[in-house]
Amino acid sequence: MSKRSGVIPDMAKQRPETTSMLSQQDRELIDAACEAIRKRYRHDWQEVGAALRSRSGRIFTGVNLDAYLGRMAVCAEAVALGRAIVDLGEAGIDTIVAVRHPPPNEEDQAISVVSPCGSCRELIWDYDRDARVIVPGADGPAVATIGELLPNKYSRE
Ligand SMILES: [Zn+2]
Numbered sequence: 643m644s645k646r647s648g649v650i651p652d653m654a655k656q657r658p659e660t661t662s663m664l665s666q667q668d669r670e671l672i673d674a675a676c677e678a679i680r681k682r683y684r685h686d687w688q689e690v691g692a693a694l695r696s697r698s699g700r701i702f703t704g705v706n707l708d709a710y711l712g713r714m715a716v717c718a719e720a721v722a723l724g725r726a727i728v729d730l731g732e733a734g735i736d737t738i739v740a741v742r743h744p745p746p747n748e749e750d751q752a753i754s755v756v757s758p759c760g761s762c763r764e765l766i767w768d769y770d771r772d773a774r775v776i777v778p779g780a781d782g783p784a785v786a787t788i789g790e791l792l793p794n795k796y797s798r799e
Contacts, residue, residue, distance in 0.1 A: 662785045668737060668776055671695055672783060675741045676753045678703035679718075683743045690756065691741050692718035694726055697734035697770075702726040719762045723769060735769055737785070739776035755783040763792040 664672075671693045679691025682705045690706040704721030707714075718740050726733055740758055744751035757777045758766060766773050766788045773788040 664776065664783055664785060667695065668739075668774075668783075668785060671701065671737055671739050672741065672755060672776060674701050674703050675718075675739050678705055679741060679743045679753060685746055689743050689745070690718040691743070691753075692722040692739065694719070694722040694738045695736045696726050696730055697736050698730065699736075700726070700730065700733075702729070717759060717762050719758055720765060723765065732769075735766060735773040737774040737776065738766060739783075754778070758791070763788065764796060767792050767795055 675691040675693035677691075678693065679688065682688050682691070687708045688705045689708070692704045692706075694702045694704075696702065702722045702725040704718045704723070704725060706718040707716040707721065709715045719738055722738070723735070726735075738758070740756050740762075741753050742756045743753050755776055755778050758775060766775065771788065774785050775788055775791055776783050777786050777791070778784075
């Protein structure tokens, strides 16, 4: 997500149909993403945190890099994936989650799980077609597969 998040439609209207319950490890991943953005939150620059569990079980976190030149902005999920690849090489994505920190004027709101943007869905699929993604659900965070979140993926063929 970017600083233009104010124009993004309500995610509650876009929830996937197929989701499953969270495991204890999923909850730990959400906590790691929340901790990352709580620590590095900077209004209009770093507002989204992400956490990725590699297939080897290690957790990598990231925060979004917003930019004055908008197209240079990088999502938190991509930063987390980059850190995993630097440390482990191609390690696969078991599960990934992103969370958004509320702006200063909405301090009564909690940090909450957000769905990955379309570009991140493509990225996650490219690096692990079986990745699990924690997304907002009807009764709190839930798990979907990247395939469920990205039907008819872009292909050059
Ligand atoms: Zn994204």
